[in-house]
Every structure is written in structure tokens, then in C-alpha cells.
Amino acid sequence: MKTDELITMLSTNVEAVDRRRVVREIGATIAIGSLAAVGTMVLALGLRGDLPQTGPLIFLLAKLAFAVGIVVLASVYLMKLARPGGEGRVAITWAALPFVATMLLAVISLAFAPTSHWNRMIMGDQWLECLISIPIIAVVPFAAVIWVLRRMAPTDLIRTGALAGLVAGGLSAIGYALHCTDDSLPFVAFWYGGTIVLCTLAGATLGPRLLRW
Amino acid sequence: MTLNEAELKQLMLAGLDGDSAAYRTLLDRLSKLLRSYYRAKLSRIGREATEAEDVMQDVLMALHTRRHTYDPNELFMPWVYAIARYKLIDHLRRTRASLADVPLDDAGELVAQEDHSGVESGHDLEILMRELPDKMRYAIQCVKLDGLSVAEAAKRGGMSESAIKVNVHRGLKILAASIARETKS
Structure with missing residues (x-):
């Protein structure tokens, strides 16, 4: 085919384009992903039962702040990386901020506790459930985020995949936090943080295969 | 730049x-x-x-x-x-x-x-067009190749205007994917 024919075809009756489409579609997908994560948690695990009490409520809010912080930061970067050349315009390391902040708080809370409590503060009751649940709940949000990114044009597929994993892990943690009764900062830093990092690594590995265009 | x-x-x-x-x-x-x-x-x-x-x-x-x-x-x-x-x-x-x-x-x-x-x-546009589903091929032929307006294409094909637009859009995405695949092989 001659290039001229192609250009004629593409430019005939060209449709106007919604300039906010990238932000709108990614935003909507993340909203749907959060509903999917909360829905999976309610159906499979159930909401924690002790919520009217102040102590559990404060810890729930702390866990949500961590997870929501991750999702918000990662979404902002994702909207940049979804566009060609976006990787050159962002300092992606800021996405680690919620992890660093939680780690610091965890270290401080360990420093103020007797050493004999450390094991229990870190391992909690349900570390295995957390380790398994967060990646599993993340599957549907991850698929949704990958689906929307395939409609965009990322040019750094490893970083974009990693951010997709990070967003999915964060969304999953929002869901899991509503169930989890392990109320200690070291637990959140280690098990929530660790599993979300796993989701991020999985996203980075899968990105080049799933996002190619 | x-x-x-x-x-x-x-x-x-x-x-x-x-x-x-x-x-x-x-x-x-x-x-x-x-x-x-x-x-x-x-x-x-x-x-x-x-x-x-x-x-x-x-x-x-x-x-x-x-x-x-x-x-x-x-x-x-x-x-x-x-x-x-x-x-x-x-x-x-x-x-x-x-x-x-x-x-x-x-x-x-x-x-x-x-x-x-x-x-x-x-790339051969005619061959690539043949692989498209009928509605998409019709919509692209009318609107993008023959230069008919969306309204005319809709009237002739007995489809709604939004259906024509959606089929043009999807058809072009499929063509883009076919061309990308051909280029790489």
C-alpha cells in the first residue's frame, strides 16, 4: 500500500478526540478495581467484626491510609506512563514514599516495645492469610488495569507493568484491610508492604508481554 | 525540536x-x-x-x-x-x-x-480489510475510503450513526494491530 492511501484513509472524516480520555478511563478503572477488591474480600473473607470499637477503627484507618496512599501515588504515575515518553517525565521513586513512611513508623513502634513482644508484633495471627490473600485479591484489579493500559500507549513496559502491579496490590490491600485483625504497624509494614512489593515485581515481569503494542 | x-x-x-x-x-x-x-x-x-x-x-x-x-x-x-x-x-x-x-x-x-x-x-490494505468483520469493513469502506458522511453510511447500511462510529473505531484498531503484526514478522 502507498503511504498516501493510508493517510487519506486515516484523515477522511476524522473524529474529534476527548482530550481527558486517558485520565478518565484510568480513573474509572481504578474505581472499579477498588470495588472488585472490596467485593472479593466481603464474599471470601468477611468484614472484621470489631469495628465499632475505637482501637480497631484507628488501626483500620492507618492500614487504609497506607493502601490508599499507594494507590493514589501510583495512579498519578500510571497516568503519565500510559502516554508515550511518559517515563522521562516522572521520578517514579516517589511511589515508594508510603512504604518508607510505614517502615519508619514500624521501627519506631518496635523501639518502644519490649523485645519479647517483637515476634508477635511482626508475625501477628494471620501472616499466612495476608501473604496469600493480597496477591489473590489483586488479580482482578490487575487484569482491569492491564486492560485499560492496552488502550493507551506506554513506551516503558517494565515500569508501566510494575506500576500496574503496585496499583493492583494497593487496591487489594484496601480490601484486605477491612478484614484483617492484626493490629500492629510492624505487621502492616512487613506483610502488607512485602506482598504489595511482590505484586509490583509480578507486574514488572508481566508488563513487557501483556502491554506490547 | x-x-x-x-x-x-x-x-x-x-x-x-x-x-x-x-x-x-x-x-x-x-x-x-x-x-x-x-x-x-x-x-x-x-x-x-x-x-x-x-x-x-x-x-x-x-x-x-x-x-x-x-x-x-x-x-x-x-x-x-x-x-x-x-x-x-x-x-x-x-x-x-x-x-x-x-x-x-x-x-x-x-x-x-x-x-x-x-x-x-x-502491507496490502485490501487483504487486511477482507479479514475484518462485515460491519467494520462496511463502516470503514464508507466513511474512511469512500468519504461518505457518518449519517449517509448509517442510512445506507441500516445502522445507527453511533454503530457506524464504533465500527470504524474498532475496525481501525484491528487494522492497526494487523499492520503491527505484519511489520514484526
Whole structure:
């Protein structure tokens, strides 16, 4: 085919384009992903039962702040990386901020506790459930985020995949936090943080295969 | 970057608002810049001009079907260059060329010169069109090839206007994917 024919075809009756489409579609997908994560948690695990009490409520809010912080930061970067050349315009390391902040708080809370409590503060009751649940709940949000990114044009597929994993892990943690009764900062830093990092690594590995265009 | 930036960005913005004439001029200019870019890159590893034309057409399709990813607050040519570079690297990987033989990071080259000597690419639009589902083929034939308005195409085909638009949109995405696949093989 001659290039001229192609250009004629593409430019005939060209449709106007919604300039906010990238932000709108990614935003909507993340909203749907959060509903999917909360829905999976309610159906499979159930909401924690002790919520009217102040102590559990404060810890729930702390866990949500961590997870929501991750999702918000990662979404902002994702909207940049979804566009060609976006990787050159962002300092992606800021996405680690919620992890660093939680780690610091965890270290401080360990420093103020007797050493004999450390094991229990870190391992909690349900570390295995957390380790398994967060990646599993993340599957549907991850698929949704990958689906929307395939409609965009990322040019750094490893970083974009990693951010997709990070967003999915964060969304999953929002869901899991509503169930989890392990109320200690070291637990959140280690098990929530660790599993979300796993989701991020999985996203980075899968990105080049799933996002190619 | 400054040579064509302001002018081409204006054309792109007009194209995004649905100005077909501006959009045509834009694609015409970009095709010449991209042709020159890919010929320079691919001739270094002994590839033919047809192959450069194949990749360039793949990029034009990608630019078109993904034009909503251009952020009007940013410069325009870096967006084009990022796509051109991505497609070049992808093409070199798929055709098992060594990335070391082709210099990748010189954005200036894309705006340096235009190459007007087009050749036929290996893509055959008629064959690619035949692979489309009937409704998409009909919509693209009417609106994009015969130049009928969406309203006329809808009336003749007994479809709604929004169905025509959706079928054009989906059909072009499938064509873009087929051209990308062909270019890589």
C-alpha cells in the first residue's frame, strides 16, 4: 500500500478526540478495581467484626491510609506512563514514599516495645492469610488495569507493568484491610508492604508481554 | 525540536478537534520525517526501503489509533519521537537485529529532514480489510475510503450513526494491530 492511501484513509472524516480520555478511563478503572477488591474480600473473607470499637477503627484507618496512599501515588504515575515518553517525565521513586513512611513508623513502634513482644508484633495471627490473600485479591484489579493500559500507549513496559502491579496490590490491600485483625504497624509494614512489593515485581515481569503494542 | 514543533503541534490540536484537512497535512509531514528517520536507521543494518516504509506505516496507524494519549500541555514532537523510538526498538527485537548496531538516542534526527520518495509498503490494505468483520469493513469502506458522511453510511447500511462510529473505531484498531503484526514478522 502507498503511504498516501493510508493517510487519506486515516484523515477522511476524522473524529474529534476527548482530550481527558486517558485520565478518565484510568480513573474509572481504578474505581472499579477498588470495588472488585472490596467485593472479593466481603464474599471470601468477611468484614472484621470489631469495628465499632475505637482501637480497631484507628488501626483500620492507618492500614487504609497506607493502601490508599499507594494507590493514589501510583495512579498519578500510571497516568503519565500510559502516554508515550511518559517515563522521562516522572521520578517514579516517589511511589515508594508510603512504604518508607510505614517502615519508619514500624521501627519506631518496635523501639518502644519490649523485645519479647517483637515476634508477635511482626508475625501477628494471620501472616499466612495476608501473604496469600493480597496477591489473590489483586488479580482482578490487575487484569482491569492491564486492560485499560492496552488502550493507551506506554513506551516503558517494565515500569508501566510494575506500576500496574503496585496499583493492583494497593487496591487489594484496601480490601484486605477491612478484614484483617492484626493490629500492629510492624505487621502492616512487613506483610502488607512485602506482598504489595511482590505484586509490583509480578507486574514488572508481566508488563513487557501483556502491554506490547 | 523547535524547527517543526509549533507548526506540527497546531496541526495535531486541530486534528484532535476533528479538522480532517489539518490532520491530513500533519500525517503527510510526519510520514516524511518518519520515512527519513527509519531509512537512516535501517539502512545501517542493510535493510531495504520497503521495510522502512512498513515500519513508518505501522507508526502512522499507531499514532492515529492512540492519538488520545497525546497530552496537549506537553510538546508534540517528543510524543511522536517516543512512539517512533518504541516501534523501532520493537521492530529490531522482533527481526532479531542487534540493538547495538543502530544508534537510538538522537531525537534531533526526527525533525532534521523530510524524505519525499515514498515506496509501496508490504502491507496490502485490501487483504487486511477482507479479514475484518462485515460491519467494520462496511463502516470503514464508507466513511474512511469512500468519504461518505457518518449519517449517509448509517442510512445506507441500516445502522445507527453511533454503530457506524464504533465500527470504524474498532475496525481501525484491528487494522492497526494487523499492520503491527505484519511489520514484526
